[in-house]
Amino acid sequence: MLEWYSELVVWAHKNDRWIFALITVLTMTGVGIFFGLLADVLFRLTGIDFNKYTDQYK
Amino acid sequence: MDMPISGETILIWPLLLTGFTVGVCGGFFGIGGAFMVTPTLNIFGFPMAYAIGTDMCHMIGKSIVSSFRHWKLGHVEVKLALFMVIGTVPGVEAGAQTIMWLDRRGIAGPVVRYVYMAILLSLGFYLLWEVAQAYKKARTEGVVIKDVFGNRLTRFVQRTRLSPVAKLEKSGITLSVWWMILIGAATGYLASFMGVGGGFIRVPALLYVIGLPMKLAVGTDLFSIIFTSAYGGFSYAVKGVVEINAAVIMVVGAAIGAQIGSIATRYVHGLKMRLYFALCVFGSAFGLIAKQISTVYRDQWMAGVRAFLAEGGRTALEIAEAIKDKIFIQSLLAGRPEWSALAGKEQFWTSLAGVLSIGLASGLSFIIMYFCFKGILVEKRTGKILGA
Numbered sequence: 478m479l480e481w482y483s484e485l486v487v488w489a490h491k492n493d494r495w496i497f498a499l500i501t502v503l504t505m506t507g508v509g510i511f512f513g514l515l516a517d518v519l520f521r522l523t524g525i526d527f528n529k530y531t532d533q534y535k
Numbered sequence: 536m537d538m539p540i541s542g543e544t545i546l547i548w549p550l551l552l553t554g555f556t557v558g559v560c561g562g563f564f565g566i567g568g569a570f571m572v573t574p575t576l577n578i579f580g581f582p583m584a585y586a587i588g589t590d591m592c593h594m595i596g597k598s599i600v601s602s603f604r605h606w607k608l609g610h611v612e613v614k615l616a617l618f619m620v621i622g623t624v625p626g627v628e629a630g631a632q633t634i635m636w637l638d639r640r641g642i643a644g645p646v647v648r649y650v651y652m653a654i655l656l657s658l659g660f661y662l663l664w665e666v667a668q669a670y671k672k673a674r675t676e677g678v679v680i681k682d683v684f685g686n687r688l689t690r691f692v693q694r695t696r697l698s699p700v701a702k703l704e705k706s707g708i709t710l711s712v713w714w715m716i717l718i719g720a721a722t723g724y725l726a727s728f729m730g731v732g733g734g735f736i737r738v739p740a741l742l743y744v745i746g747l748p749m750k751l752a753v754g755t756d757l758f759s760i761i762f763t764s765a766y767g768g769f770s771y772a773v774k775g776v777v778e779i780n781a782a783v784i785m786v787v788g789a790a791i792g793a794q795i796g797s798i799a800t801r802y803v804h805g806l807k808m809r810l811y812f813a814l815c816v817f818g819s820a821f822g823l824i825a826k827q828i829s830t831v832y833r834d835q836w837m838a839g840v841r842a843f844l845a846e847g848g849r850t851a852l853e854i855a856e857a858i859k860d861k862i863f864i865q866s867l868l869a870g871r872p873e874w875s876a877l878a879g880k881e882q883f884w885t886s887l888a889g890v891l892s893i894g895l896a897s898g899l900s901f902i903i904m905y906f907c908f909k910g911i912l913v914e915k916r917t918g919k920i921l922g923a
Contacts, residue, residue, distance in 0.1 A: 486779050487539045498772035501779050502765055505592050508783060509599025512790030516600070517607070525914055 538778045541585045549579055550781055554593060554788025559900035561789070562601040562796025564812050565753030566734030567594045567760055570819050571896040572785075574889045581778065588771030589778045589785070594764035596786035597793050602757040604797035610754025612703045612747065618712055619719030619737075620762045626723025627763075633728055648827050651729045655820035658739050662813035669806055682748045682805030689746030706751055718744055723763070733763060735816065742809075749805030749812075792900070799903045802910025802921040811899065818895035822888045829884035836877035840867060 489497035536547050553575050557568035569590050576586035605611050637643040665683055673680045685693075697711040722740050726733030734756055741752035771777050800808065837858070844854045857863055868875045910921045 483539055483780070490540055490775055494773045494775055497775070497777075498769045501592055501772040501777055501782070502595060502769050504779065504783060505595035505768065505786060506599060506765070508786045509596035509603075509790070512596070512786070513600045513603035516604070516790070516794045523911065523915070525911065 536780070536784075538780055540775070540778050540780075541582065543580050543778075545579055545581075545781060547784055550784040551788040553579075554597075554785030554790075555792040556788075556896045556900045558597055558601075558789030558792025558794075559796040559799075559903050560792075560815070560896055561597055561734075561757070562604070562793035563753070563799050563808070563899075563903045564734070564796075564815055565738045565756040565760075566815070567598070567764060568734075568896070569594075570735075570822065571892045574822075574892050576781075578889055578893075581781070582776075584774075584776040585778050588768075588774070588776040589782045591764055591771050592768040592777050592779070592782040593785040593789060594760060595768050596782075597789035598757050598760040598764055600790045601793040601797050602754065602761060604794055605750075605754030605757055605800070608750075608754070608797070608801055609705055610750045610800065611758045612705055612751055612755045613758065614701050615703055615710075615715055615741075615745070615747075616755050616759040618701070618715035619722075619759050622716035622719025622721075623723035623733075623759070623763055624766065626720035626725075627727040627766075629720075630724040630727025633724075644830070645827075647729055648823060648830075652820055652823050652827070654725070654729075655735065655816050655823065658735070659813050659816040659820060661743075662739075662809050662816065666806060666810045666813065680806055682750075683809070684748060685746035686743060688744060692744055693746060703747075706747055708746060710745065714745070719759075726763075734760065735819065738812070749808045750800050753800060753808070795907045796900075796903055799907035799910065802914075803906050811902065815895065815899060818891060818899075822891040822895070825884045825888035825891060829881045829888065832877045832881035832884065836868070836874040836881070839871070839874050840864070843867070 486497065486500060489500055537544050553572060557571050560566065560571070561568045567590075569587070572590040572593070573583075573586045576589060577583055581589065602611060606613075634643055634647070637646055669680045669683050672678075692714055693708060693710060695711060695714070696709065697713050699712045700709055701712055701715070702709045718737075718740050722733055722737045725736045729736075737756045737759065738752045741747045741755060742749065747755065768777070840858065841854055844857055849857065868878050913919060913921050
């Protein structure tokens with residue numbers, strides 16, 4: 478899978494920079510969302526609700 | 536690990552560690568951390584253009600992770616961030632045009648560095664002064680001050696309600712949409728002009744122009760960085776100067792670090808965050824000063840080399856080509872002790888600038904991790920939230 482991905486990236490970089498840019502931005506977005514959600518699941522194991530507000534600003 | 540695009544061979548763990556360290560600082564201060572990452576990647580062997588492009592791309596993933604956590608903590612003013620993004624794009628383009636105009640006159644480098652230094656130092660001193668005032672007030676009046684809210688400029692901006700206006704959900708501030716767009720444009724202009732991501736400029740703008748509390752400024756800035764870094768990352772990728780494998784490895788480190796940095800904001804009150812932000816700003820300014828000193832030494836020995844080559848009958852184009860040849864330059868320096876000494880001083884100040892950036896990032900990330908883990912342990916044991 479990783480080998481296939483690397484080949485795709487190198488091909489896109491050589492042949493079509495717009496596809497390369499699209500792959501780059503989508504990859505980074507995907508990794509960001511994946512880790513954001515994964516952390517949310519893992520944090521539930523700590524027993525602390527990290528999603529509640531701690532300060533009131535109004 | 537081989538980098539397929541730039542052809543460099545880079546170890547994985549330094550990339551992971553850099554991502555992690557900058558992730559911690561980024562999640563806590565609301566900055567992209569380009570001033571730390573770019574010189575570090577350059578030291579690891581990335582050509583400068585690849586260092587900037589790769590940093591910009593890894594920022595996309597990192598800012599998604601951080602702003603997701605800040606959003607959950609209630610630290611993101613979504614409306615404000617989105618209106619700011621509208622202004623940022625023309626601001627960035629205008630900044631780039633100004634740089635090109637200065638570049639044609641051959642003064643872009645020094646002008647940018649001096650403006651950057653002046654802004655960072657004034658910001659750092661103002662932040663320190665403000666924190667000192669708040670602590671003094673807290674001591675004399677015997678009250679706990681968690682954060683500073685607004686100043687004269689803030690009150691003026693909040694009173695000028697040119698239609699359409701929008702109410703910010705978390706802070707309760709009602710503000711003209713035009714102000715939001717204008718701040719996006721102004722900070723985008725400055726960020727592009729100085730060649731930085733913009734967190735250093737946007738967070739203080741949100742604090743001192745709009746009057747957001749520190750934590751909301753951090754969260755809102757990180758949310759807007761998602762869009763600006765996606766735009767920047769796409770632009771660099773089209774130019775082909777992004778090492779995607781390195782960016783992915785850094786995002787993995789940054790994703791873990793960003794969680795720690797973001798969660799630490801839950802346990803530290805805004806005033807203390809301002810104090811550490813001031814340290815971060817000062818560290819960056821001193822790094823830049825060291826870099827500027829190194830440039831002065833470089834200009835001195837380079838002027839000697841140019842004059843020597845010109846005397847030898849070379850044209851301007853040939854001189855420019857010769858200067859790019861590192862082996863040729865080294866052989867020239869070896870024969871001239873005065874040039875060699877200047878080059879040595881240049882190397883010393885360049886290394887100092889890099890060490891300052893990396894040292895600052897590492898030191899701050901240790902402090903932030905301490906806040907985070909101490910806060911979690913206290914909350915687990917007592918149910919009390921530190922700094923709340």
